[in-house]
Amino acid sequence: MKAILALAGLAACCWWAAPVLAAPGTAGAAYLPRTGDQVLETLRATPGDPAVRELRAWQAKRAAEPTNVLVACEVARRCVERSRHDADPRYLGRAQAALAPWWDAPAAPVEVLILRATLRQSQHDFIRALADLDLAAGLAPRNPQVWLTRVTILTLQGEYAAARRACGPLAQLAPGLISLTAASGIATLNGDAERACARLRGALAGAGTAGAGERVWALTVLAEAETRTGRFAAAEADFQRALNLAPRDPYLLGAYADLLLDLGRPREAVQLIGAEPRADGLLLRLAIAEAALTPPPATFVAHAAALRARFEAGRLRGDFVHQREEARYLLEVAGDPRAALPVARANWDVQREPADARLLLAAARGAGDPAAAAPVLDFVRTNRLEDTVLARWAGQLSPNQ
Amino acid sequence: MKAFSPLFRRLGGLLLGALLLPFAAGAHTQSSALLTVSASAVGVTGEWHLALRDLEDAVGLDADDDGRITWEELRARRAAVTAYAQSRLHWRADGNPVAWRVTDYLVADHPDGAYAVLRFAVDGTAGAGRLAIDYTALFDLDPKHRGILHWEQDGRSQIAVLSPGDGVREFTLGRPASPASVGVFLEEGIHHIWTGYDHLLFLLALLLPGVLAWQAGEGWRALPSSRAAGLGVVKVVTAFTLAHSLTLGLAAMGWVRLPVRWTEAAIAASVIVAAANNFRPFFTESGWRVAFGFGLLHGFGFASGLHDLGLRPGQLAGALLGFNVGVEIGQLAIVALFLPLALLVRHRALYQQLGLHAGSGVIIAVATVWFAERVGDFKWLPF
Numbered sequence: 001m002k003a004i005l006a007l008a009g010l011a012a013c014c015w016w017a018a019p020v021l022a023a024p025g026t027a028g029a030a031y032l033p034r035t036g037d038q039v040l041e042t043l044r045a046t047p048g049d050p051a052v053r054e055l056r057a058w059q060a061k062r063a064a065e066p067t068n069v070l071v072a073c074e075v076a077r078r079c080v081e082r083s084r085h086d087a088d089p090r091y092l093g094r095a096q097a098a099l100a101p102w103w104d105a106p107a108a109p110v111e112v113l114i115l116r117a118t119l120r121q122s123q124h125d126f127i128r129a130l131a132d133l134d135l136a137a138g139l140a141p142r143n144p145q146v147w148l149t150r151v152t153i154l155t156l157q158g159e160y161a162a163a164r165r166a167c168g169p170l171a172q173l174a175p176g177l178i179s180l181t182a183a184s185g186i187a188t189l190n191g192d193a194e195r196a197c198a199r200l201r202g203a204l205a206g207a208g209t210a211g212a213g214e215r216v217w218a219l220t221v222l223a224e225a226e227t228r229t230g231r232f233a234a235a236e237a238d239f240q241r242a243l244n245l246a247p248r249d250p251y252l253l254g255a256y257a258d259l260l261l262d263l264g265r266p267r268e269a270v271q272l273i274g275a276e277p278r279a280d281g282l283l284l285r286l287a288i289a290e291a292a293l294t295p296p297p298a299t300f301v302a303h304a305a306a307l308r309a310r311f312e313a314g315r316l317r318g319d320f321v322h323q324r325e326e327a328r329y330l331l332e333v334a335g336d337p338r339a340a341l342p343v344a345r346a347n348w349d350v351q352r353e354p355a356d357a358r359l360l361l362a363a364a365r366g367a368g369d370p371a372a373a374a375p376v377l378d379f380v381r382t383n384r385l386e387d388t389v390l391a392r393w394a395g396q397l398s399p400n401q
Numbered sequence: 402m403k404a405f406s407p408l409f410r411r412l413g414g415l416l417l418g419a420l421l422l423p424f425a426a427g428a429h430t431q432s433s434a435l436l437t438v439s440a441s442a443v444g445v446t447g448e449w450h451l452a453l454r455d456l457e458d459a460v461g462l463d464a465d466d467d468g469r470i471t472w473e474e475l476r477a478r479r480a481a482v483t484a485y486a487q488s489r490l491h492w493r494a495d496g497n498p499v500a501w502r503v504t505d506y507l508v509a510d511h512p513d514g515a516y517a518v519l520r521f522a523v524d525g526t527a528g529a530g531r532l533a534i535d536y537t538a539l540f541d542l543d544p545k546h547r548g549i550l551h552w553e554q555d556g557r558s559q560i561a562v563l564s565p566g567d568g569v570r571e572f573t574l575g576r577p578a579s580p581a582s583v584g585v586f587l588e589e590g591i592h593h594i595w596t597g598y599d600h601l602l603f604l605l606a607l608l609l610p611g612v613l614a615w616q617a618g619e620g621w622r623a624l625p626s627s628r629a630a631g632l633g634v635v636k637v638v639t640a641f642t643l644a645h646s647l648t649l650g651l652a653a654m655g656w657v658r659l660p661v662r663w664t665e666a667a668i669a670a671s672v673i674v675a676a677a678n679n680f681r682p683f684f685t686e687s688g689w690r691v692a693f694g695f696g697l698l699h700g701f702g703f704a705s706g707l708h709d710l711g712l713r714p715g716q717l718a719g720a721l722l723g724f725n726v727g728v729e730i731g732q733l734a735i736v737a738l739f740l741p742l743a744l745l746v747r748h749r750a751l752y753q754q755l756g757l758h759a760g761s762g763v764i765i766a767v768a769t770v771w772f773a774e775r776v777g778d779f780k781w782l783p784f
Contacts, residue, residue, distance in 0.1 A: 028435075030448065030507040030518040032780060036473035040508055040515040041453040047468040080421060089431050090454060093545030100544065118421055145421060178422070217422045278513075306512040313433060313512070317547045317562060 044086065055082060062098055072098045073111040080118055087250035087279030092122050110140040114149060121153050124321045124350055129153055144174035151182045158352030160190045160383060177203055177210040181218040188225035189354065191384030197225050216246045220255055227259050228354060228387040235259055250279045257285040258355075262389065266292035275299075280310055284325050288332045304333050323347035327359050337366025348375060354387050361393050370397045432546040434538060435516075436490075436563075440554040440574055443589050445523040445532060449486060450509050450516040455539055455546070460485050472508065475517060479506050486519055489538035494529035527720070529574055536568035586720045590727020593703065594735075599668050599771060600699055602764050604732060606675035607637050607692050608739050609757050612747040615682050621757060623747040630747060633688060634740055638732060640689035644696025645703055646725050652704030653721050664701045666775035671695045672768035679761040703728060 033040065044052060058075045065071060076095040083091035096119050102108040108116065113136040120129035130153060136146045147170035154163035163186050171179040180203045187196035200222045204215065219242035226235035239256040246252055253273060260269040266289035273286045287307055290300040311326045324347050330340035344363040348356050357376045364373035377394055379385065432455050438447035453470050456462055460481045464474045475482075483503045492499050505520035526532055539546040548563035552572055561570050594600055611634040613621040624630040651657040675695065678684055684691050703724070746752045770782055 028450075028509055028511055030450075030505075030509045030520070032507055033472035036471065036476065038472045039469045040472055040475060041457075041470040042468065043454060043457060043463060043470065044468040047466075049468070052468075077421065088454075089545075090543065093432055093543035094458070096544045097542055100541075103544070149421070213422055309512040313549075316549050316560065317431070317433060319431070 051078070051082070051085075055079070067101050069102075069109050069111060072101070073115060076115045076119075080115065083122075084250070087277075087282070089122070092119055095119055107135065110136050110143060110146075113139070114143070114145050117149055117153075121149070121156075122321075126153050126157060126350070141169070142173055144170055144178075147173065148178065148182060151186070155182075155186055155189070156351050156353060158189075158379060158383065160186050164190075177207040177214045177218055181214070181221055185221045185225075188221070188228070189383065189385055191386070193225050193229050193386045197222055197229070197231075200225075212245045216242045216249060216252060219245075220252050223259070224255055224354075227262065228389075230388040232259065232263060250277075250282055253277075254279075254281045254285055257282070257289065261285065261288060261292070264292075266290070270297075280307070280322065280325055283307055283310075284329055284333070287329070291333055304329075307333065320346075320350075324351065324356060324359065327363060331359065331363055331366065337363050341367045341369060341372055345372065352379065354385065354390070357385070357387070357390060358393075361390060361397070365393060365397060373397055432539060432543050434546070434548050435511075435551070436536070436548055437551040438534070438553065440526075440532065440552070440572065443527070443586060445492075445526045445574075446504075447521055447523075449490070449519045449521065450511070451482075451486070451519070451538070452511075452513070453515045453517060455543070456482055456485075456517055458542055459539060470515070475508070476506070482506075482517060483519065486538070489536070491535040492523050492526075493533040493535070494523075494526050495531055496533075497525075499523060499525040499529075526574065531571055532574055533569060533571040536563040536570075540565040540568070584723065586723030587727040587730070590724040590729075591731040591734075592727075593724070594728045594731030597702070599665075599672055599768070600702065601735070602768060603668070603672045603675055603695065603699065604638075604641065604735060605739075606672060606679065606761060606764050607641065607688065608634060608736070608743070609760055610679050610682075611637055611688065612740075612743045613753065613757070621753050623753075627744050630744055631740060634736060634743075636687075636689040637692045638736055640693040641696040641699070642729055642732065644693040645700035645728075648697045648700025649703045649725060650700075650721060652701050657701075659701050661705050662775060662778065664698070664705070666772055667698055668702045669768050669772035669775055671698055673765050673772065676761040676764040676768065679757055 055075070055078045058071065058078060061071050062068070062075045075098040079091040079095035079098065083089055083095070095115065096103060099112055099116060099119070102112045103116065113132045117129040117132040117136070120126075120132065130150070133146055133150045133153075136143065137150075140146065147166050150166040151163050151170060154160075154166060164183070167179065167183040167186065170182060173179075181200065184196040184200045184203075187193070187199075200218055204218055204222070207215065207218075210218075219238045223235045223238035223242065226232070226238060236256075236259065239252070239259065242249070242252050243256065257269040257272055260266070260272065269285060269289035270293070273282050273289070277283050277286060283303060284307060287300065287303040290296050290303060307325075307329050311322060311329065314320075314322050314326075323343050327340045327344035327347055330336050330343060334340075340359075341363040344356075344360040348360045357379060360376045361373045364370060364376075373394075376390075377397070380387070380390055380394065432452060434452065434455070435450040436447065437449075438445060453462060453475065456478075457470065460478060462470050462474050462478050462482075464477065483506075486503070487501070490501070492501055501521050501523040503519045503521050505518075507518040507520065509516045509518045523532075534550070536548045536550070538548060544565050546565075548568065550561040550563055550570065552559045552561065552570075554572070554574075559572075563570070610621060612624055612630040614624050616622050624633065648657070652659070675691070678691070743752070743756075746756070767782070774781055
């Protein structure tokens with residue numbers, strides 16, 4: 001017995017000195033991977049992507065001549081496209097690095113101004129983005145990209161009259177599907193949804209030479225408008241057509257997932273998004289869909305926690321670009337409309353897309369503060385924004401007002 | 402039409418071919434690195450988490466270019482990652498540049514992907530009043546990169562966001578006077594022996610036969626008198642202590658310096674030898690002489706532990722004393738646990754067979770892996 005006790009004592013000596021290392025999987029805790037072939041990070045979905053090799057070649061060229069405008073702009077443009085393709089905003093930072101020699105210069109070459117405006121737009125710095133475009137329009141009034149980017153920002157801000165004015169030069173300089181989509185997109189938000197959708201359908205049917213990217217954009221604009229006007233079957237068919245052209249486009253996946261969520265089909269939304277999406281916007285939709293399932297799958301808690309961690313990280317950095325996602329998270333995942341309301345309101349001050357209007361209205365409704373929804377109701381009325389969901393919610397609000 | 406430069410015409414054509422379509426929202430996790438620093442009276446240590454996707458662009462990790470980074474690939478780039486990190490993070494103690502060392506190279510999973518973790522220690526901070534940090538990592542590659550600095554001191558935590566043109570922060574260390582730091586070094590000494598598994602196992606290998614005596618033809622036999630058995634253990638521990646105090650002092654004063662990796666490998670070998678000796682003694686000397694001989698080696702190992710704390714010359718005497726006394730207290734605690742138990746059961750065959758032989762066998766196995774790791778410069782055991 002004593003011997004056993006002694007051995008137990010010895011064993012205890014060893015155990016008590018046993019190392020305490022955090023297990024892998026504890027978020028943020030350091031660990032030593034078990035094997036050398038363990039994959040730690042996946043950089044891209046397609047291993048042998050030629051676009052990646054080309055970007056690398058351009059990056060090398062830029063390293064050799066960092067003040068060559070042509071090279072810098074090519075790198076920045078490719079990075080912007082890459083950021084959209086991968087839903088990885090790191091590339092936006094890399095694009096800004098390429099433009100570093102001109103980033104703070106008030107007057108820069110036209111090409112730089114346009115790309116700088118695009119990057120500032122992505123940082124929600126719309127005022128300076130529009131100022132860059134004004135400068136660019138003065139230098140190169142016949143560059144269609146100036147007008148297209150301008151239309152995009154003004155539409156995002158809900159400044160439909162100004163956006164329509166910018167469509168004029170765009171239609172002259174880049175006739176075809178792009179300018180038609182830009183103009184129709186505004187019209188769908190501005191009291192003319194039915195006719196604008198018909199125009200888009202016609203243009204898509206006749207746009208044999210348009211590139212896949214343009215068609216995906218047109219189809220997405222069309223499907224979103226159809227969703228708002230309650231033509232769900234048509235919207236779904238158009239989302240599907242777009243998905244055939246761009247199966248992993250993050251924006252498209254998010255928009256289609258929203259339709260599925262609206263229609264009460266969360267299981268299909270989960271399938272559409274797939275496991276472990278990198279983009280915040282897709283992870284958010286995944287968590288919303290999972291929350292709608294009974295019982296929520298085991299992954300739900302981790303996804304919700306990951307979203308919280310990302311918003312927290314953004315706050316630490318001093319970023320405010322994720323307010324739309326955060327308000328929606330608070331509203332639809334955390335179920336806390338009172339917390340969501342100030343975030344939705346701050347977001348509405350910056351961007352005014354239908355999604356932003358819905359958020360503020362829903363948060364105001366949930367928080368029992370109908371007065372907070374007044375700016376949205378005002379906006380909907382003034383712009384004749386057609387959205388069946390917004391109209392229904394507004395109707396439920398008005399008796400209290 | 403002077404408005405168009407030739408360059409613009411070329412580029413205009415290019416842009417017309419591929420207009421940037423309206424931008425998709427929805428992804429906002431930009432490049433961040435996490436830098437956690439803990440400052441205490443014994444030194445400044447920390448952890449730096451750098452995203453693999455950032456390091457891929459900064460130094461290149463994906464050796465086979467398959468779009469995936471394995472631990473093998475990351476480990477192979479340790480020198481490059483460390484060199485990059487050291488060129489982008491600088492420290493000044495009271496205005497003078499001080500060096501910092503990477504002590505561990507690990508991985509962490511964050512919500513936006515995998516990160517490399519550099520654990521580090523900053524040298525020469527003891528006694529300094531102010532410590533400044535100058536952070537420039539990745540800013541040239543990505544102006545949107547931010548270093549999120551968590552500064553932990555005296556149980557409090559401060560957060561700073563380091564950005565291009567704003568990467569310098571200064572902190573007051575507010576060191577206590579030296580008597581207090583002797584106490585802190587004492588604690589470090591205790592901590593060091595309790596978490597220095599190689600020293601612990603070596604001590605155990607020496608202690609196991611301490612209550613026994615080898616008799617030719619009969620093998621190990623319990624010492625009949627408890628007094629003699631106890632005295633044997635005390636002699637072993639004292640000899641070990643005297644020896645490693647001597648070399649620890651020599652190394653800490655900078656009079657003798659041995660390469661760390663080979664010292665560590667030799668220490669692992671000494672653990673193997675000490676445990677093997679328990680099966681059939683091949684040292685003719687008595688136990689305490691063996692303990693003294695190997696103790697000299699272990700002292701150099703303790704010295705690197707003391708060095709990790711980042712000492713400055715003025716603090717050496719007090720630190721040395723505190724650290725050494727701490728190591729002794731830690732050892733005595735182990736002896737106090739071991740000796741009564743061993744005295745109680747030394748007559749049992751089970752102790753002589755299972756305790757001594759199985760215990761020594763396990764020690765040999767663990768120390769052999771350590772030896773291989775240290776010679777081969779790889780890591781297999783988590784301790």
